[in-house]
Amino acid sequence: MVVVGGGIAGLSAAIYLGRAQRDTLVIDSGHSMAKWEPKVENYLGFPKGVDGADLLKFGREQAEHHHVEFAEDEIVSVKNDKNVFFCQGKDRDYRAQRLLIATGIFHVPPEIPGVRECLGHSMFFCKDCDGYRVRGKRIAVVGASNEAVEYALGMLYYSPCVIITPNGERQRWDKQHAKWLREYEIPVHQEKIRDVKHRGKRIQALAFENGSDVKIDYIFTTRGDVFHTGLAEQLGAELDRDGQIKIDQCMRTSVERLYAAGCLTPANCQMIIAAGQGAAAAQAINRDLFEESLANHELRRFREVQLGEEKTVPEGKATK
Numbered sequence: 151m152v153v154v155g156g157g158i159a160g161l162s163a164a165i166y167l168g169r170a171q172r173d174t175l176v177i178d179s180g181h182s183m184a185k186w187e188p189k190v191e192n193y194l195g196f197p198k199g200v201d202g203a204d205l206l207k208f209g210r211e212q213a214e215h216h217h218v219e220f221a222e223d224e225i226v227s228v229k230n231d232k233n234v235f236f237c238q239g240k241d242r243d244y245r246a247q248r249l250l251i252a253t254g255i256f257h258v259p260p261e262i263p264g265v266r267e268c269l270g271h272s273m274f275f276c277k278d279c280d281g282y283r284v285r286g287k288r289i290a291v292v293g294a295s296n297e298a299v300e301y302a303l304g305m306l307y308y309s310p311c312v313i314i315t316p317n318g319e320r321q322r323w324d325k326q327h328a329k330w331l332r333e334y335e336i337p338v339h340q341e342k343i344r345d346v347k348h349r350g351k352r353i354q355a356l357a358f359e360n361g362s363d364v365k366i367d368y369i370f371t372t373r374g375d376v377f378h379t380g381l382a383e384q385l386g387a388e389l390d391r392d393g394q395i396k397i398d399q400c401m402r403t404s405v406e407r408l409y410a411a412g413c414l415t416p417a418n419c420q421m422i423i424a425a426g427q428g429a430a431a432a433q434a435i436n437r438d439l440f441e442e443s444l445a446n447h448e449l450r451r452f453r454e455v456q457l458g459e460e461k462t463v464p465e466g467k468a469t470k
Contacts, residue, residue, distance in 0.1 A: 151167055151172050151173060151174045151175070151247070151248050151250070151435065152174075152175050152176075152179070152235065152237060152245075152246035152248075152249050152250070152325075153167075153174065153175070153176045153250045153251035153252060153280030153310070154177050154218050154225050154237065154250070154251050154252065154381060155169065155176075155177075155178070155179075155182075155250075155253040155254060155412070156176050156177070156178025156179070156180070156182060156205070156206070156210065156220065156250065156251065157182035157183070157252060157254050157412060157424065158182070158184055158205065158209065158359065158421045158424040158425050159186055159208065159211030159252040159254070159410065159411040159413075159424040159427055159428035160176055160178070160250070160252035160292055160412070160426070160428060161176070161210060161212075161213055161409075161424065161425075161428065161465070162209065162262035162379025162426070162427075162428030162429050162432070163250055163252065163411060163428035163429065163431050163435075164176050164209075164213040164216075164423040164428075165209070165212050165213050165218070165219045165432075166428075166429050166432030166433060166436070167218065167427075167432045167435065167436065168213055168215075168216030168218040169216050169348075169435060170432070170436045171265045172435075172436065173426055173431060174213075174218045175218075175219045175220070175221060175244065175246070175325050176218060176219070176225075177215065177218050177221045177223050177224075177225055177237070177239065177244065178220060178221070178222060179219075179223065179225075179253075180222065181204055181223040181254075181256075181351065182202075182254065183202075183254055183256065183257065183318050183413070184202035184203070184205055184206050184421060185201065185203050185206065186269055186270045187201070187202035187270050187279075187421075187462050188201055188202065188203075188270050188392070189201060189270075189283075189346075190202050190272060190419075190421060191278075191279075191280075191283060191433045192206065192278075192279060192282075192420070192422070193205065193422050194264075194420055194422060196410055200386050200394065202421070203440065204384055206423065214261050218367065218406040220322045221239070221241075221242075221374075222241075222243070223239035223240060223241045223242065223245075223370050224239060224240050225237045225239050225381060226239065226240060227381075228381045228385060229281070229385070230407075230408075231306055232378055233247065233406070233407060234246070234247060235248075235249040235385075235407070235408075236267050237249070239379070242318050243286045243370040246298060247407065247438070248408075248409070248411070248438070249407065249408050249433075250401075250409045250410070250411060250428075250431055250435065251379075251381055251382050251395070251403075251408070251409070251410045251411075251412075252410070252411045252424075252428060252431075253291060253314075253378035253379075253381065253412075254378055254412050254413045254414055254424075255375045255376060255377050255378060255413040255414055255419065256375065256376040256378065257275040257295065257375055258374050258375065258376060259273070259371065259373065260292045260317060260343075260371045260373055261317075262292070262317065262345075262346055262367075263346065264343070264345050264346035264347070264348060266391075267350075267351055268346065268352070268353050268369070269350065270435040271351035271354050272348070272351060272353040272367065272369065273368070273369045273370075273371065274368065274369070274370050274371075275370070275372075276370075276419070277301055277304050277308075278304060278369060278418075278421075280307060280343045280370075281304070281307070281308045281421065282308065283307055284305075284309060284367065285309060286308075286309055286310075286369045287309055287311070287367040287368055288309070288311045288365060288367045288368070289305050289308075289311065289312045289313070289366070289367065289368050289369075289370065290308050290312075290314070290315055290339075290356060290364070290366045290368070290369050290370070291312065291313070291314045291315070291369075291372065292306065292314075292315055292316075292317055292318035292343075292369055292370070292371045292372070292373070293316065293317075293370075293371060294317075294319040294321050294322045294323070294325045294374065295320070295322050295323060295372060296323045296324060297372045297373045298314060298316075298323070298329060299323045299327040299328075299330060300327070301370055301372055302314045302331070302335070302336050303330060303334060303356060306334065306336075306339065312336055313336065313337045313338070313339055313342065313364065313366075314331070314336055314337070314339070315338070315340070315341075315356070315467065315470070316338075316340060317339060317342055318340070318359070318461055319344070320393070320394045321338075323364065323393075324327045326392065330461055339356075339358065339364065341355070341358040341359055341360045341362070342358065342359045343356050343358055343359075343361070344358060344359045344400070345357040345416035346369070346397060347363070350439070352367075353366055353367060353368060353369060354366070354367075354371075356404075359450055369371075375413075375419075377393050377394055377395075377414045378410045378412075378414055379395055379414055380392065381396070382395050382405075382408065382410060382414075383409055385405050386404070386405055387403040387405045387408060387410070388403070388404040390416055392416070394414060394415055394416045394443055395414055395415050396416075397409075397410050397411075397415050399430075399435075400431070400434035401415070401427060401430055401434055402434060407436060407438075409431045409434065411424065411427035411429075411430070411431040412424040412427055412428065415427065424436065425441070
């Protein structure tokens, strides 16, 4: 069993597969978005928050405890031949009877000088993840789409001080969203952002090209996501209209023996949801392997070894 992706979904699946005593290899390119989150505050069991990098570290240690193996590599191509997946990595090649793709997504940061240093500290992508931590602060939503407007409206639950800036782009929101901006009196700063003024990793203001400065504490951006679905597409897996891998309730794709979990599927992109999907995929894989072992009598052959080499009847005293 090969899991491509060592993020939250892949690690969760690996733990379940390892505990089911399946030979499991996780191929990790080291690009998990969890590393961008220095403090995850909505993951169950961490009331004071947890560093995303620590979640990855703990998950890998837990998987290794259950004898899951890891390879530091990046898969560049994959093909399926007679129910065997052949994965070509940058360092070596791999093959598996079943394949789980958990390669995730990439949040595209805005092209603004000075903003990258603030990623995960005062520049965020997800209002559901980080809206709570910016309560009562001065917030700028960077974007020019309907989604950006809805982000700005949603942030009103957390702060009365919200602006939206398309960063010089043409406004692409529709008439209804423009009406909502007027109705809820959310200021729009159309000018292009020249610079983000910050101290360390904390944003202090947006400097616009027209010479104006606006004091801001936090930025949320809606520039878009890149779904890492290339490997699934090479195998012929179906995507939805948003570019995410179509799956059933057991994380099975449209390709037999191919599974997908995490943020490259239509699920809401949350770490805890990714972990749940990884577990669900592993459970489905384990069940599919079990049913296959009954159909091809592999379990019977395994049992014959037990009967020949091990004690199979518990000790006890006969009753009189």
